[in-house]
Amino acid sequence: MNSTASRQRCTGESYQSLQALLVAGEDACRIPAALPAQAELEAAIALRVAKMGGLSKHPWGIEKLVPRADQLNVDLLNEPYVVSYWAEMLLPRLVDDVCDVRDAISGVGGLRYRSSSSAVRLFRPGMVGSVLLKGFDPRWWERIARRIYEREPRTAVFVESDWSRRERAAGRASRESSVMDPAIASALLRRVRATCGLGEANGTDVWCSAIGHETFWTLEATDGPACSELAPLLTDGPTGLGWRVNTFNCLCEQGRDGCSVNMTAWDESVSVRYLNLRWGRLTITDQTRASIAEMNRMAFR
Numbered sequence: 001m002n003s004t005a006s007r008q009r010c011t012g013e014s015y016q017s018l019q020a021l022l023v024a025g026e027d028a029c030r031i032p033a034a035l036p037a038q039a040e041l042e043a044a045i046a047l048r049v050a051k052m053g054g055l056s057k058h059p060w061g062i063e064k065l066v067p068r069a070d071q072l073n074v075d076l077l078n079e080p081y082v083v084s085y086w087a088e089m090l091l092p093r094l095v096d097d098v099c100d101v102r103d104a105i106s107g108v109g110g111l112r113y114r115s116s117s118s119a120v121r122l123f124r125p126g127m128v129g130s131v132l133l134k135g136f137d138p139r140w141w142e143r144i145a146r147r148i149y150e151r152e153p154r155t156a157v158f159v160e161s162d163w164s165r166r167e168r169a170a171g172r173a174s175r176e177s178s179v180m181d182p183a184i185a186s187a188l189l190r191r192v193r194a195t196c197g198l199g200e201a202n203g204t205d206v207w208c209s210a211i212g213h214e215t216f217w218t219l220e221a222t223d224g225p226a227c228s229e230l231a232p233l234l235t236d237g238p239t240g241l242g243w244r245v246n247t248f249n250c251l252c253e254q255g256r257d258g259c260s261v262n263m264t265a266w267d268e269s270v271s272v273r274y275l276n277l278r279w280g281r282l283t284i285t286d287q288t289r290a291s292i293a294e295m296n297r298m299a300f301r
């Protein structure tokens with residue numbers, strides 16, 4: 001196996017591009033960690049797009065990731081339904097009549113975008129860090145954002161140049177009350193392609209729950225790789241995070257039922273569980289293709 005194979009598995013980067021990094025004297029085997037503000041942006045994005053489901057084997061529609069400390073490039077599947085899903089999940093809108101100020105924003109609070117001819121850059125005004133979406137025609141994003149604005153002109157704060165007052169309040173309240181470490185979600189996003197299984201379709205989800213100061217993360221795949229292949233990518237392999245495996249409830253060898261691997265992240269109070277539901281080998285059927293065609297049609301309506 002070549003020295004960059006683990007990173008390729010996690011990010012989808014090509015062998016050639018990683019060799020070019022090696023030639024330039026950079027570390028092409030490990031995956032760089034995001035700086036704190038970058039990790040915060042990535043965590044907010046990851047937790048929003050994670051509910052995409054399994055309409056392709058590409059988790060969250062991501063074909064490739066190029067990670068740097070202060071930026072993440074994300075190549076999305078070149079399909080309008082994927083771009084539409086990302087825009088709908090991420091672009092912030094105000095939500096009325098909420099009891100808790102943290103719920104006053106749908107999408108990612110403070111998120112703004114700029115399109116160029118080849119990419120859409122996501123960022124938060126006044127904050128370091130950006131996520132560059134590529135792999136599709138940026139005019140699709142513009143068209144979809146315009147559609148969202150026309151549908152909800154009063155609440156669509158993403159057209160404002162700076163954070164709106166309610167976005168600031170929601171962001172401040174969330175930060176003060178959250179015990180969630182954004183570095184975990186960022187690390188998982190930067191390795192999310194590790195959950196691709198052998199089938200044509202696979203759903204990947206990530207969520208976090210908290211009890212007191214302990215947090216419990218779950219990385220779930222419907223048809224993911226064997227536990228013994230995935231665990232080293234997060235623990236002690238070349239792309240590993242130094243996390244530790246606690247329990248290994250694996251039935252991959254028997255080829256039946258779901259499996260789980262329970263890990264401890266950097267801190268004893270943070271658990272991460274890989275849950276492979278093992279829904280059998282999933283394929284894209286004529287019905288799935290029809291659903292995708294319909295969603296692509298709806299993306300621009």
Ligand SMILES: [Zn+2]
Nearest residue numbers: 227250252259
């Ligand atoms: Zn297993």
